[in-house]
Every structure is written in C-alpha cells, then in structure tokens.
Amino acid sequence: METAIQPSPAALAGLKVLELGQLIAGPFAAKTLADFGADVIKIEPPGAGDPLRKWRMLKDGTSVWWQVQSRNKRSVALDLRENDGQKIIRKLASEADVLIENFRPGTLEGWGLAPEALQLLNPQLIVLRISGYGQTGPYQRRPGFGVVAEAMGGLRHLTGELGRVPVRVGISIGDTLAALHGVIGILLALHERHFSGRGQIIDVALYEAVFNCMESLVPEYSAFGKVRDPAGSALPGIAPSNAYRCNDGGFVVIAGNGDSIFRRLMNVIGRGDLGNDPGLADNAGRVSRVAELDEAIGAWIADRSAREALELLEGASVPAGRIYTVADIAVDPHYRARGMLQQVEMEDGTKLAVPGIVPKLSRTPGRWRRNAPHLGQDSDAVLHEIGLSPEQIQALKNRGIIAGTAA
Numbered sequence: 001m002e003t004a005i006q007p008s009p010a011a012l013a014g015l016k017v018l019e020l021g022q023l024i025a026g027p028f029a030a031k032t033l034a035d036f037g038a039d040v041i042k043i044e045p046p047g048a049g050d051p052l053r054k055w056r057m058l059k060d061g062t063s064v065w066w067q068v069q070s071r072n073k074r075s076v077a078l079d080l081r082e083n084d085g086q087k088i089i090r091k092l093a094s095e096a097d098v099l100i101e102n103f104r105p106g107t108l109e110g111w112g113l114a115p116e117a118l119q120l121l122n123p124q125l126i127v128l129r130i131s132g133y134g135q136t137g138p139y140q141r142r143p144g145f146g147v148v149a150e151a152m153g154g155l156r157h158l159t160g161e162l163g164r165v166p167v168r169v170g171i172s173i174g175d176t177l178a179a180l181h182g183v184i185g186i187l188l189a190l191h192e193r194h195f196s197g198r199g200q201i202i203d204v205a206l207y208e209a210v211f212n213c214m215e216s217l218v219p220e221y222s223a224f225g226k227v228r229d230p231a232g233s234a235l236p237g238i239a240p241s242n243a244y245r246c247n248d249g250g251f252v253v254i255a256g257n258g259d260s261i262f263r264r265l266m267n268v269i270g271r272g273d274l275g276n277d278p279g280l281a282d283n284a285g286r287v288s289r290v291a292e293l294d295e296a297i298g299a300w301i302a303d304r305s306a307r308e309a310l311e312l313l314e315g316a317s318v319p320a321g322r323i324y325t326v327a328d329i330a331v332d333p334h335y336r337a338r339g340m341l342q343q344v345e346m347e348d349g350t351k352l353a354v355p356g357i358v359p360k361l362s363r364t365p366g367r368w369r370r371n372a373p374h375l376g377q378d379s380d381a382v383l384h385e386i387g388l389s390p391e392q393i394q395a396l397k398n399r400g401i402i403a404g405t406a407a
Contacts, residue, residue: 010037011364015190018089018096019043019073020080022050024146024172025130025206026102027069028179033098033186034072035357035366041092041382042070042373046077046403049375060348067344068354070372076383077376077403085401086111091386094121098186102130105140115201126189126199128182134205144206146174153210154217161232178209238283239290240265243323244298250306254297255319257283264316269300344371379404 015038019030027042027050034040044050050070055063079085090113093099099118101108108114115127129135132144150156150173151166160167185202193199220226228236233253235241240262241255256265259282266275274296279285286293301309306322313320322328330353335341340356357366379402383393396402 008363010366011361012036012038015039015098016096017041017098017100018092019100020089020108021100021102021130023052023055023102024069024175025178025182026100026128027052028176029128029130029182029186030073030100031069031071032179032183035368036361036364037366038098040073041096041378042073042075043078043080043089044075044375046079046376046400049075049077053375059346059352064352067346067352067372071344071354072369073373074378074382075373075376075404076379078379079401080111080113082399082401084396084399086113088383088386088402089113090118090121092382093118093125095386096122096125097190098126098128100128100130100182104143105129105131105135119199119201122199124193124197124199126186126193126202128186128202128204130178130182130204130206132206134208135203146172146176146178146206149174149178149206149210152207154214155210158228158230160230162229164230166230174206174210177213178204178206181209181212234290234294237287239286240293240297242294242297244294244301246301246304246306246309248305248307251323252301252306252309252313253321253323254301254313256297257286259283261318262286265297265313265318268312268316268318269297271296271300342368344368346371376402376404 012033015033017030017033017038017040019027019040019042021027021030022044030038030040030042042050048054050066052069053062053066056065057063078088080089089111093113099115115125115129118127119125131140132149133139133142147156147168150169153174155169155173156166158166159169182202182204185204189200189202217228220228233243235255235257238257241253241257243251243253245251254265256262262280263275266272274280274293280289280293304312310320310322324332329335330341338356338360340358342354342356343351344354346352354368357368380390380393383396383402384390388396393402397404
C-alpha cells in the first residue's frame with residue numbers, strides 16, 4: 001500500500017509578522033513573506049485604510065493593485081495615535097517575530113513604539129525599518145519617496161537619452177528594491193537569531209537600495225573620473241547590445257556582446273566581414289565601433305518583422321527578445337507554463353489575473369492562500385487571539401480606536 005505524500009509546510013509557516021507600513025516598500029516586503037506562509041497582520045488606520053486601496057485603477061471601489069500587494073495578509077484597522085491602540089501594538093509585538101514599518105524616522109518613537117522599547121518586551125523581535133534616507137545621517141528626517149531615492153541613488157541620471165530629461169523607470173523600482181533588501185535583512189536576522197536568541201533592527205534606506213544596484217558607477221568615477229551618462233536603450237561599455245526597430249513597428253532587444261555570440265550574430269545578418277574582423281574580436285574593439293555595429297544590425301532588422309528576426313536569431317543562439325507590453329505578457333505561453341499568471345476569484349465571482357509568486361522553491365513553494373482583506377476584516381479575530389474579550393473589542397470600536405466586523 002502506497003503512503004500518501006503530504007505537502008510540506010510553507011517555508012515561513014509559524015512566522016508572525018506585524019506590518020505597520022503603508023503604500024509600497026514595507027507592504028511589498030511583508031507580501032513577500034506572506035507568500036511563503038508567514039502570518040502577516042497588517043495594521044491600517046480606521047476609515048480610509050492604506051492609501052494603496054485607492055491607487056490607480058479601481059474595481060468595485062478598490063484598487064486591483066491591492067489584490068497583489070496585500071494577498072495572504074490579515075487586516076486590523078487600528079488607530080496608532082491613541083494610547084489604547086499603542087497598547088495593542090505592544091501586545092502584538094510581544095508575540096511577533098518580525099515588525100515591518102516604513103514611516104518617516106521618529107514616527108514610531110513619537111507613538112511610544114520605538115523598536116528598542118518593543119524589544120524590551122520581546123528580545124527576539126526583528127524590526128525592519130524602511131525610510132527614504134535611513135535612521136541616521138543629516139537627511140534622516142526628510143520625507144523620502146521612491147522616485148526621489150531613484151534620483152539620489154544614481155539611477156534616474158542613467159535613464160533616458162543623453163541631452164533629454166531623465167525618465168522614470170515606469171514602476172516604483174526604488175520602493176521595490178528597498179523591500180527586497182528588507183526581506184534579505186529579515187532572513188539574515190532570522191538565521192542569526194537561531195544562534196543568539198536575539199532580534200535586531202534592520203535599517204534600509206530607499207536611496208541605498210537603489211545605490212547598491214549601481215554596478216561599476218563608483219569605481220569608474222574613482223579610477224578614471226568618469227561620470228557615466230544616459231545611453232538610451234544601449235548598454236554602455238558593452239557592444240553590441242541595443243533595441244532595434246522592426247518593419248512591423250515592434251522593437252527587438254539583441255544582446256550580441258559575447259565574442260562567439262557576436263560572430264554568430266554577424267553571420268545571421270550577412271556581415272561575416274565584421275564577424276571576422278580582428279579589430280572586433282573582443283568587447284573593447286566593438287565598443288570603439290559601436291555606432292558602426294548598431295547601424296549594420298539596425299539596417300538588417302528594419303527589413304524584417306519582429307517574429308522573423310527572432311526566429312533567425314534564436315536559430316543562431318543569439319540572445320534576443322521582443323519588448324513586451326502587458327498584452328504580450330497576458331498571452332505568452334512561457335509565462336503561463338511557469339505559473340506567472342494566476343487567476344483569483346473575486347467576491348462577485350469574476351476572475352482577476354495577478355502575477356504569480358517568485359522565487360520558486362522545490363519543496364515549499366509560495367502560494368495564494370487568501371485574497372487581500374477588506375479594511376479591518378480580521379480585527380476581531382486578531383484581537384481575540386491576544387486575549388481581548390468581545391466586550392473589550394466592542395468598547396474599542398465604540399471609541400473609534402479599532403474598526404472591523406465580527407468574524
């Protein structure tokens with residue numbers, strides 16, 4: 001008789017996370033933990049809740065982005081400005097593994113919820129603090145948003161084309177990079193806690209998360225005084241690598257910058273003379289003649305559709321790809337095969353496509369356990385778990401300190 005194989009528990013099963021942040025960076029970090037089984041209790045102000053609930057496009061009055069950012073979480077509507085609300089946070093923090101916040105530095109302290117004070121109640125508590133400029137330094141009190149961090153971190157200067165206004169990446173990349181650095185910090189602190197038995201405070205600055213991804217920017221300036229300029233769709237110092245327009249209006253990105261790849265690419269476009277040119281045998285030579293190479297590739301691809309060009313390039317094992325819109329993503333078979341487009345059912349029975357979960361673990365993969373909560377949906381249940389009676393919960397509701405419906 002075969003023994004049924006039981007599914008492994010979630011990678012972060014049993015981890016209790018208290019999320020005090022709002023909008024993007026802190027909630028994105030908590031969402032990542034929730035995807036892999038952490039019990040994330042999201043604290044929101046009664047009334048409006050997290051402003052992200054109303055950002056961008058709304059369905060039935062709520063942002064569809066909310067279904068991605070707050071999936072797998074529980075919502076407690078709680079006024080942190082009130083003493084009784086702060087008492088509840090202290091009780092929740094005393095039982096939590098991780099607390100995540102992304103307020104301006106000093107905000108928690110003003111509420112009597114300084115991380116050091118919470119760690120006196122729970123020495124094992126790990127606190128992730130995400131802010132624009134970090135918890136120290138001359139800029140610490142400045143309001144910081146992701147777009148400003150992208151500018152200060154060096155990214156915004158590099159986007160766009162030389163001589164034109166620098167452009168935004170198109171998504172909240174500064175917030176997302178900070179969130180992912182925060183998750184790394186949490187996992188590092190959890191690992192260290194196994195040995196020390198103690199929590200610690202993780203200080204993530206938005207601009208530093210961006211700056212950490214700036215590759216060779218600083219050493220190039222230090223060694224050569226070089227200030228890298230924006231390069232449009234090209235990859236500075238590496239050639240050929242660019243986006244090229246096809247005759248159907250689409251764009252194809254071609255990365256022909258490896259030595260052997262370059263020779264294959266030149267053969268595909270009928271320019272074996274360039275592929276065999278000793279002066280183009282290495283990257284340094286190709287960079288010095290990048291305009292010539294871009295012109296040759298551009299002329300070849302301008303006579304072909306994106307589909308035709310990609311078939312020829314793939315046949316020669318040259319890395320290339322069409323620039324996707326979301327409409328392309330929605331029908332792409334590889335996205336679907338990898339589980340990167342999931343369908344969730346809304347309350348009204350309609351289906352909503354949402355991004356799948358990353359990264360992919362072989363034994364304990366992340367999964368969608370529940371839809372994003374209504375404001376205060378879990379207030380009663382969470383407060384009951386920390387020992388409040390129904391009468392106490394109702395009294396707090398009557399005073400407007402908490403909001404929510406009975407479970």
